[in-house]
Amino acid sequence: xxxxxxxxxxxxxxxxxLLDRYFLTxxxxxxxxxxxxxxxxxxxxxxxxxxxxxxxxxxPARKGGRGRPRKxxxxxxxxxxxxxxxxxxxxxxxxxxxxxxxxxxLCLDLLxxxxxxxxxxxxxxxxNGKLVILVSTDRTFAATDIIHLYGYRFKIEGTFREMxxxxxxxxxxxxxxxxxxxxxxxxxxxxxxxxxxVNEKDKENIRLMIKAVEGFVMCSCIAMGLLQLIAVHxxxxxxxxxxxxxxxxxxxxxxxxxxxxxxxxxxxxxxARNPHLSIxxxxxxxxxxxxxxxDSLAS
Numbered sequence: 001x002x003x004x005x006x007x008x009x010x011x012x013x014x015x016x017x018l019l020d021r022y023f024l025t026x027x028x029x030x031x032x033x034x035x036x037x038x039x040x041x042x043x044x045x046x047x048x049x050x051x052x053x054x055x056x057x058x059x060p061a062r063k064g065g066r067g068r069p070r071k072x073x074x075x076x077x078x079x080x081x082x083x084x085x086x087x088x089x090x091x092x093x094x095x096x097x098x099x100x101x102x103x104x105x106l107c108l109d110l111l112x113x114x115x116x117x118x119x120x121x122x123x124x125x126x127x128n129g130k131l132v133i134l135v136s137t138d139r140t141f142a143a144t145d146i147i148h149l150y151g152y153r154f155k156i157e158g159t160f161r162e163m164x165x166x167x168x169x170x171x172x173x174x175x176x177x178x179x180x181x182x183x184x185x186x187x188x189x190x191x192x193x194x195x196x197x198v199n200e201k202d203k204e205n206i207r208l209m210i211k212a213v214e215g216f217v218m219c220s221c222i223a224m225g226l227l228q229l230i231a232v233h234x235x236x237x238x239x240x241x242x243x244x245x246x247x248x249x250x251x252x253x254x255x256x257x258x259x260x261x262x263x264x265x266x267x268x269x270x271x272a273r274n275p276h277l278s279i280x281x282x283x284x285x286x287x288x289x290x291x292x293x294x295d296s297l298a299s
Contacts, residue, residue, distance in 0.1 A: 002031040009041040016138075018153040021048035024135060026113045032137065033118070044138040046149050053078050053133060055110035055122060072117050081106060081124055082131050089126060092144050096127075096151045103127045107143035123147060162224065166257040169220030174212040178202035227256040230263070 005017040024047050036042055057073030089104040096103075104126040111117040112135070123134040123143045136146050163169035178201070180193035197203055235253045254262075271277060 002028055002035065005043050005045075006035045006039065006041070009035075009043040010039070013041050015041075015043045016149065017043055017045045018150060019045060019047040020153065021050055023047055024049050024053075024112075026116050029113055029116060029118050029137075044136065046134065046136045046138075046141075046146055048150065049078065049112075049122070049133040049135050051079055051131065051133065053112075055108075055112045055120075056117060057110065058119075072111050076110060078122065078124060078133050079131060081108075082126060089124075090143075092147075094144050094147050094151075096147070097154060101127065103147060105143050105147065109139055121146070159224065162256045163220055166255075166260055167220050167223055167227075169217055169224070172213050172216040174209050174216070176202075176205045176209040178205040179209060224256060227259045227263075231256060231259040 001019070001023060002017075005015060009015045023045075028045075032043070032045060055076050055078060057076060059070035059073045062069050085106060089106045091102065091104050093100055093102050095101070106124040108122045108124070109119060110122055112120050112122075118137075119139065121136040121139040121141065121143075123136070123146045125132045125134060125147055134146050134150050141149075178197065178199070180197060182193055183190075186192070194206070197206065231254050
């Protein structure tokens with residue numbers, strides 16, 4: 001994930017990667033440090049720490065004497081700061097998920113990661129009695145900016161929903177008899193079932209099956225992107241985009257599901273009226289007359 005983020009960074013020079021709390025790991029931070037030191041482009045990460053996370057204060061100044069200097073200071077259990085330093089929490093109004101919300105927060109720059117001790121910016125957010133620990137590798141970000149930025153991460157959940165319900169991006173049916181039965185209750189010391197596959201033909205069949213699954217999901221992601229582009233660029237030009245009944249229409253830009261339903265209706269109707277048309281002819285016609293009229297987006 002870090003490598004893919006830096007692949008995009010090489011194009012945009014500077015990027016910000018919003019990640020779930022699963023990705024706050026020492027290997028991820030080491031990879032991030034390695035890339036930032038080796039490339040001209042720079043990327044920063046905003047993520048979430050687990051509720052049981054611990055951090056460290058900066059080591060005290062060395063007073064001389066023998067021995068190696070200390071790499072870290074006192075251990076801090078972040079969750080306990082909600083009670084021990086409650087009076088230090090500040091109050092601010094930030095935009096979360098499109099709404100103005102009042103939050104209480106505490107911003108601290110601490111060391112994190114056993115053996116790594118990377119300095120990070122921690123923002124402890126008390127929202128309606130629930131503690132959320134946000135983390136930023138960029139210590140120049142204001143605490144309210146970190147809170148606001150992390151709110152955008154939830155948009156991926158809406159994308160998953162549309163991919164599952166509208167696109168059917170996870171409805172693949174690829175399988176192979178060579179694939180062993182996986183054990184979800186497998187213990188760490190037990191060998192993985194895939195490691196017991198020794199036949200080269202079975203291994204190749206498993207690789208082809210995984211390739212087919214990944215290809216299907218990739219095509220679904222491309223289809224999702226195309227629907228989003230169509231919705232963003234053409235919602236205001238096609239009144240019949242709004243033919244579906246929506247109980248609470250709140251935006252001028254329609255959803256991916258509405259755009260897909262409109263395309264289904266328009267494309268099938270167009271082919272029914274013009275059975276002689278082909279996809280190539282449609283593309284050529286679109287290139288010759290880029291501005292379309294009325295409700296036929298497909299034409």
